[in-house]
Amino acid sequence: MGRWEPNARGRLEQAALDLYREHGFEQTTAAQIAERAGLTERTFFRHYPDKREVLFAGAHELEQAFVDSLAETPAAAAPIDAIASTLETVAAFFLERHEFARQRQAVIVANAELRERELVKLASLSAALAATLRRRGVQDPAASITAEAGIAVFKVGFERWVGSSGERTLADFLRESLDELKALTAGR
Incomplete structure:
Protein backbone atom coordinates (compact mmCIF):
# COMPACT_ATOMS: atom_id res chain seq x y z
CA MET A 1 0.00 0.00 0.00
CA GLY A 2 1.10 3.53 -0.65
CA THR A 29 5.18 -6.43 17.68
CA ALA A 30 4.46 -2.96 16.37
CA ALA A 31 6.42 -3.86 13.23
CA GLN A 32 4.14 -6.85 12.59
CA ILE A 33 1.06 -4.69 13.06
CA ALA A 34 2.35 -2.10 10.62
CA GLU A 35 3.29 -4.75 8.07
CA ARG A 36 -0.16 -6.40 8.31
CA ALA A 37 -1.77 -2.97 7.80
CA GLY A 38 0.45 -2.29 4.79
CA LEU A 39 2.22 0.57 6.54
CA THR A 40 5.65 1.26 7.97
CA GLU A 41 6.61 0.87 11.59
CA ARG A 42 7.34 4.60 11.63
CA THR A 43 3.73 5.26 10.59
CA PHE A 44 2.57 3.04 13.45
CA PHE A 45 4.50 5.17 15.95
CA ARG A 46 3.13 8.37 14.43
CA HIS A 47 -0.32 7.18 15.45
CA TYR A 48 0.35 5.22 18.67
CA PRO A 49 3.05 5.48 21.35
CA ASP A 50 3.01 1.70 21.92
CA LYS A 51 1.16 -1.45 20.94
CA ARG A 52 -1.21 -1.24 23.94
CA GLU A 53 -2.61 2.11 22.87
CA VAL A 54 -3.99 0.64 19.66
CA LEU A 55 -6.67 -0.91 21.88
CA PHE A 56 -7.21 2.23 23.97
CA ALA A 57 -6.87 4.92 21.32
CA GLY A 58 -10.45 6.13 21.68
CA ALA A 59 -10.33 6.46 25.48
CA HIS A 60 -9.77 10.22 25.44
CA GLU A 61 -12.62 10.80 22.98
CA LEU A 62 -14.90 8.53 25.00
CA GLU A 63 -14.05 10.38 28.21
CA GLN A 64 -14.73 13.70 26.49
CA ALA A 65 -18.08 12.41 25.23
CA PHE A 66 -19.01 11.34 28.77
CA VAL A 67 -17.99 14.69 30.25
CA ASP A 68 -19.67 16.77 27.54
CA SER A 69 -22.89 14.79 27.73
CA LEU A 70 -22.99 15.03 31.52
CA ALA A 71 -22.28 18.75 31.44
CA GLU A 72 -25.13 19.28 28.96
CA THR A 73 -27.82 17.47 30.99
CA PRO A 74 -30.42 19.79 32.52
CA ALA A 75 -29.23 21.34 35.78
CA ALA A 76 -32.41 20.19 37.55
CA ALA A 77 -31.65 16.50 36.87
CA ALA A 78 -30.75 14.43 39.91
CA PRO A 79 -27.13 13.24 39.75
CA ILE A 80 -28.03 9.61 39.01
CA ASP A 81 -30.50 10.72 36.34
CA ALA A 82 -27.82 12.90 34.76
CA ILE A 83 -25.50 9.88 34.69
CA ALA A 84 -28.30 7.75 33.18
CA SER A 85 -28.81 10.31 30.42
CA THR A 86 -25.07 10.40 29.82
CA LEU A 87 -24.87 6.61 29.53
CA GLU A 88 -27.72 6.65 27.02
CA THR A 89 -25.96 9.29 24.92
CA VAL A 90 -22.57 7.62 25.01
CA ALA A 91 -24.04 4.23 24.07
CA ALA A 92 -24.71 5.68 20.62
CA PHE A 93 -20.94 5.77 20.02
CA PHE A 94 -20.96 1.98 20.06
CA LEU A 95 -23.66 1.43 17.45
CA GLU A 96 -22.33 -0.84 14.69
CA ARG A 97 -19.22 -1.58 16.80
CA HIS A 98 -20.33 -4.75 18.59
CA GLU A 99 -18.01 -7.17 16.80
CA PHE A 100 -14.98 -4.91 17.17
CA ALA A 101 -15.80 -4.29 20.84
CA ARG A 102 -16.28 -8.02 21.43
CA GLN A 103 -12.93 -8.89 19.85
CA ARG A 104 -11.14 -6.04 21.63
CA GLN A 105 -12.54 -7.10 25.00
CA ALA A 106 -11.45 -10.71 24.45
CA VAL A 107 -7.87 -9.53 23.88
CA ILE A 108 -7.97 -7.33 26.99
CA VAL A 109 -9.44 -10.04 29.23
CA ALA A 110 -6.69 -12.46 28.14
CA ASN A 111 -3.86 -10.18 29.31
CA ALA A 112 -3.21 -8.88 32.84
CA GLU A 113 -1.34 -5.78 31.62
CA LEU A 114 -4.24 -4.82 29.37
CA ARG A 115 -6.81 -5.46 32.12
CA GLU A 116 -4.83 -3.14 34.36
CA ARG A 117 -4.70 -0.49 31.63
CA GLU A 118 -8.48 -0.79 31.19
CA LEU A 119 -9.01 -0.25 34.92
CA VAL A 120 -6.77 2.82 34.87
CA LYS A 121 -8.78 4.25 31.97
CA LEU A 122 -12.06 3.58 33.84
CA ALA A 123 -10.67 5.23 36.99
CA SER A 124 -9.73 8.28 34.94
CA LEU A 125 -13.22 8.36 33.46
CA SER A 126 -14.77 8.13 36.94
CA ALA A 127 -12.62 11.02 38.18
CA ALA A 128 -13.63 13.13 35.18
CA LEU A 129 -17.31 12.41 35.79
CA ALA A 130 -16.99 13.22 39.50
CA ALA A 131 -15.31 16.53 38.64
CA THR A 132 -18.10 17.33 36.19
CA LEU A 133 -20.73 16.54 38.80
CA ARG A 134 -18.94 18.85 41.26
CA ARG A 135 -19.02 21.63 38.67
CA ARG A 136 -22.77 20.99 38.46
CA GLY A 137 -23.01 21.65 42.20
CA VAL A 138 -23.07 18.07 43.47
CA GLN A 139 -21.10 17.86 46.70
CA ASP A 140 -18.82 15.03 47.75
CA PRO A 141 -19.19 12.24 48.59
CA ALA A 142 -22.31 12.21 46.38
CA ALA A 143 -20.36 13.29 43.27
CA SER A 144 -17.75 10.54 43.70
CA ILE A 145 -20.31 7.86 44.58
CA THR A 146 -22.51 8.77 41.60
CA ALA A 147 -19.54 8.77 39.22
CA GLU A 148 -18.32 5.40 40.50
CA ALA A 149 -21.84 3.97 40.25
CA GLY A 150 -22.09 5.24 36.68
CA ILE A 151 -18.80 3.59 35.76
CA ALA A 152 -19.91 0.34 37.43
CA VAL A 153 -23.13 0.42 35.42
CA PHE A 154 -21.14 1.12 32.24
CA LYS A 155 -18.62 -1.66 32.96
CA VAL A 156 -21.25 -4.30 33.78
CA GLY A 157 -23.53 -3.28 30.92
CA PHE A 158 -20.61 -3.23 28.47
CA GLU A 159 -19.42 -6.68 29.56
CA ARG A 160 -22.91 -8.09 29.15
CA TRP A 161 -23.25 -6.43 25.73
CA VAL A 162 -19.95 -7.77 24.35
CA GLY A 163 -20.89 -11.20 25.67
CA SER A 164 -24.19 -11.08 23.81
CA SER A 165 -25.09 -11.85 20.23
CA GLY A 166 -25.19 -8.15 19.39
CA GLU A 167 -28.88 -8.13 18.54
CA ARG A 168 -29.58 -5.72 21.40
CA THR A 169 -27.85 -2.38 21.79
CA LEU A 170 -25.40 -1.34 24.46
CA ALA A 171 -28.04 1.15 25.65
CA ASP A 172 -30.38 -1.76 26.43
CA PHE A 173 -27.78 -3.39 28.67
CA LEU A 174 -26.88 -0.09 30.32
CA ARG A 175 -30.54 0.58 31.15
CA GLU A 176 -30.91 -2.90 32.62
CA SER A 177 -27.78 -2.52 34.72
CA LEU A 178 -28.90 0.88 35.99
CA ASP A 179 -32.35 -0.51 36.82
CA GLU A 180 -30.68 -3.32 38.77
CA LEU A 181 -28.58 -0.80 40.69
CA LYS A 182 -31.63 1.30 41.49
CA ALA A 183 -33.52 -1.79 42.67
CA LEU A 184 -30.62 -2.75 44.92
CA THR A 185 -30.37 0.70 46.48
CA ALA A 186 -34.13 0.83 46.96
CA GLY A 187 -33.95 -2.42 48.91
CA ARG A 188 -36.06 -4.44 46.47
Whole structure:
Protein backbone atom coordinates (compact mmCIF):
# COMPACT_ATOMS: atom_id res chain seq x y z
CA MET A 1 0.00 0.00 0.00
CA GLY A 2 1.10 3.53 -0.65
CA ARG A 3 2.32 5.84 2.04
CA TRP A 4 -0.74 8.08 1.83
CA GLU A 5 -3.46 5.42 1.75
CA PRO A 6 -6.50 6.54 3.74
CA ASN A 7 -7.60 5.25 7.16
CA ALA A 8 -4.18 4.31 8.50
CA ARG A 9 -5.48 4.33 12.10
CA GLY A 10 -8.39 2.05 11.27
CA ARG A 11 -6.14 -0.33 9.38
CA LEU A 12 -3.64 -0.40 12.24
CA GLU A 13 -6.42 -1.07 14.75
CA GLN A 14 -7.81 -3.96 12.73
CA ALA A 15 -4.36 -5.41 12.01
CA ALA A 16 -3.44 -5.24 15.70
CA LEU A 17 -6.69 -6.85 16.77
CA ASP A 18 -6.26 -9.65 14.23
CA LEU A 19 -2.66 -10.31 15.26
CA TYR A 20 -3.44 -10.17 18.98
CA ARG A 21 -6.17 -12.74 18.46
CA GLU A 22 -4.00 -14.95 16.24
CA HIS A 23 -0.70 -14.81 18.17
CA GLY A 24 -1.46 -13.13 21.49
CA PHE A 25 -0.72 -9.61 22.65
CA GLU A 26 2.71 -10.44 24.08
CA GLN A 27 3.96 -12.11 20.89
CA THR A 28 2.87 -9.33 18.54
CA THR A 29 5.18 -6.43 17.68
CA ALA A 30 4.46 -2.96 16.37
CA ALA A 31 6.42 -3.86 13.23
CA GLN A 32 4.14 -6.85 12.59
CA ILE A 33 1.06 -4.69 13.06
CA ALA A 34 2.35 -2.10 10.62
CA GLU A 35 3.29 -4.75 8.07
CA ARG A 36 -0.16 -6.40 8.31
CA ALA A 37 -1.77 -2.97 7.80
CA GLY A 38 0.45 -2.29 4.79
CA LEU A 39 2.22 0.57 6.54
CA THR A 40 5.65 1.26 7.97
CA GLU A 41 6.61 0.87 11.59
CA ARG A 42 7.34 4.60 11.63
CA THR A 43 3.73 5.26 10.59
CA PHE A 44 2.57 3.04 13.45
CA PHE A 45 4.50 5.17 15.95
CA ARG A 46 3.13 8.37 14.43
CA HIS A 47 -0.32 7.18 15.45
CA TYR A 48 0.35 5.22 18.67
CA PRO A 49 3.05 5.48 21.35
CA ASP A 50 3.01 1.70 21.92
CA LYS A 51 1.16 -1.45 20.94
CA ARG A 52 -1.21 -1.24 23.94
CA GLU A 53 -2.61 2.11 22.87
CA VAL A 54 -3.99 0.64 19.66
CA LEU A 55 -6.67 -0.91 21.88
CA PHE A 56 -7.21 2.23 23.97
CA ALA A 57 -6.87 4.92 21.32
CA GLY A 58 -10.45 6.13 21.68
CA ALA A 59 -10.33 6.46 25.48
CA HIS A 60 -9.77 10.22 25.44
CA GLU A 61 -12.62 10.80 22.98
CA LEU A 62 -14.90 8.53 25.00
CA GLU A 63 -14.05 10.38 28.21
CA GLN A 64 -14.73 13.70 26.49
CA ALA A 65 -18.08 12.41 25.23
CA PHE A 66 -19.01 11.34 28.77
CA VAL A 67 -17.99 14.69 30.25
CA ASP A 68 -19.67 16.77 27.54
CA SER A 69 -22.89 14.79 27.73
CA LEU A 70 -22.99 15.03 31.52
CA ALA A 71 -22.28 18.75 31.44
CA GLU A 72 -25.13 19.28 28.96
CA THR A 73 -27.82 17.47 30.99
CA PRO A 74 -30.42 19.79 32.52
CA ALA A 75 -29.23 21.34 35.78
CA ALA A 76 -32.41 20.19 37.55
CA ALA A 77 -31.65 16.50 36.87
CA ALA A 78 -30.75 14.43 39.91
CA PRO A 79 -27.13 13.24 39.75
CA ILE A 80 -28.03 9.61 39.01
CA ASP A 81 -30.50 10.72 36.34
CA ALA A 82 -27.82 12.90 34.76
CA ILE A 83 -25.50 9.88 34.69
CA ALA A 84 -28.30 7.75 33.18
CA SER A 85 -28.81 10.31 30.42
CA THR A 86 -25.07 10.40 29.82
CA LEU A 87 -24.87 6.61 29.53
CA GLU A 88 -27.72 6.65 27.02
CA THR A 89 -25.96 9.29 24.92
CA VAL A 90 -22.57 7.62 25.01
CA ALA A 91 -24.04 4.23 24.07
CA ALA A 92 -24.71 5.68 20.62
CA PHE A 93 -20.94 5.77 20.02
CA PHE A 94 -20.96 1.98 20.06
CA LEU A 95 -23.66 1.43 17.45
CA GLU A 96 -22.33 -0.84 14.69
CA ARG A 97 -19.22 -1.58 16.80
CA HIS A 98 -20.33 -4.75 18.59
CA GLU A 99 -18.01 -7.17 16.80
CA PHE A 100 -14.98 -4.91 17.17
CA ALA A 101 -15.80 -4.29 20.84
CA ARG A 102 -16.28 -8.02 21.43
CA GLN A 103 -12.93 -8.89 19.85
CA ARG A 104 -11.14 -6.04 21.63
CA GLN A 105 -12.54 -7.10 25.00
CA ALA A 106 -11.45 -10.71 24.45
CA VAL A 107 -7.87 -9.53 23.88
CA ILE A 108 -7.97 -7.33 26.99
CA VAL A 109 -9.44 -10.04 29.23
CA ALA A 110 -6.69 -12.46 28.14
CA ASN A 111 -3.86 -10.18 29.31
CA ALA A 112 -3.21 -8.88 32.84
CA GLU A 113 -1.34 -5.78 31.62
CA LEU A 114 -4.24 -4.82 29.37
CA ARG A 115 -6.81 -5.46 32.12
CA GLU A 116 -4.83 -3.14 34.36
CA ARG A 117 -4.70 -0.49 31.63
CA GLU A 118 -8.48 -0.79 31.19
CA LEU A 119 -9.01 -0.25 34.92
CA VAL A 120 -6.77 2.82 34.87
CA LYS A 121 -8.78 4.25 31.97
CA LEU A 122 -12.06 3.58 33.84
CA ALA A 123 -10.67 5.23 36.99
CA SER A 124 -9.73 8.28 34.94
CA LEU A 125 -13.22 8.36 33.46
CA SER A 126 -14.77 8.13 36.94
CA ALA A 127 -12.62 11.02 38.18
CA ALA A 128 -13.63 13.13 35.18
CA LEU A 129 -17.31 12.41 35.79
CA ALA A 130 -16.99 13.22 39.50
CA ALA A 131 -15.31 16.53 38.64
CA THR A 132 -18.10 17.33 36.19
CA LEU A 133 -20.73 16.54 38.80
CA ARG A 134 -18.94 18.85 41.26
CA ARG A 135 -19.02 21.63 38.67
CA ARG A 136 -22.77 20.99 38.46
CA GLY A 137 -23.01 21.65 42.20
CA VAL A 138 -23.07 18.07 43.47
CA GLN A 139 -21.10 17.86 46.70
CA ASP A 140 -18.82 15.03 47.75
CA PRO A 141 -19.19 12.24 48.59
CA ALA A 142 -22.31 12.21 46.38
CA ALA A 143 -20.36 13.29 43.27
CA SER A 144 -17.75 10.54 43.70
CA ILE A 145 -20.31 7.86 44.58
CA THR A 146 -22.51 8.77 41.60
CA ALA A 147 -19.54 8.77 39.22
CA GLU A 148 -18.32 5.40 40.50
CA ALA A 149 -21.84 3.97 40.25
CA GLY A 150 -22.09 5.24 36.68
CA ILE A 151 -18.80 3.59 35.76
CA ALA A 152 -19.91 0.34 37.43
CA VAL A 153 -23.13 0.42 35.42
CA PHE A 154 -21.14 1.12 32.24
CA LYS A 155 -18.62 -1.66 32.96
CA VAL A 156 -21.25 -4.30 33.78
CA GLY A 157 -23.53 -3.28 30.92
CA PHE A 158 -20.61 -3.23 28.47
CA GLU A 159 -19.42 -6.68 29.56
CA ARG A 160 -22.91 -8.09 29.15
CA TRP A 161 -23.25 -6.43 25.73
CA VAL A 162 -19.95 -7.77 24.35
CA GLY A 163 -20.89 -11.20 25.67
CA SER A 164 -24.19 -11.08 23.81
CA SER A 165 -25.09 -11.85 20.23
CA GLY A 166 -25.19 -8.15 19.39
CA GLU A 167 -28.88 -8.13 18.54
CA ARG A 168 -29.58 -5.72 21.40
CA THR A 169 -27.85 -2.38 21.79
CA LEU A 170 -25.40 -1.34 24.46
CA ALA A 171 -28.04 1.15 25.65
CA ASP A 172 -30.38 -1.76 26.43
CA PHE A 173 -27.78 -3.39 28.67
CA LEU A 174 -26.88 -0.09 30.32
CA ARG A 175 -30.54 0.58 31.15
CA GLU A 176 -30.91 -2.90 32.62
CA SER A 177 -27.78 -2.52 34.72
CA LEU A 178 -28.90 0.88 35.99
CA ASP A 179 -32.35 -0.51 36.82
CA GLU A 180 -30.68 -3.32 38.77
CA LEU A 181 -28.58 -0.80 40.69
CA LYS A 182 -31.63 1.30 41.49
CA ALA A 183 -33.52 -1.79 42.67
CA LEU A 184 -30.62 -2.75 44.92
CA THR A 185 -30.37 0.70 46.48
CA ALA A 186 -34.13 0.83 46.96
CA GLY A 187 -33.95 -2.42 48.91
CA ARG A 188 -36.06 -4.44 46.47
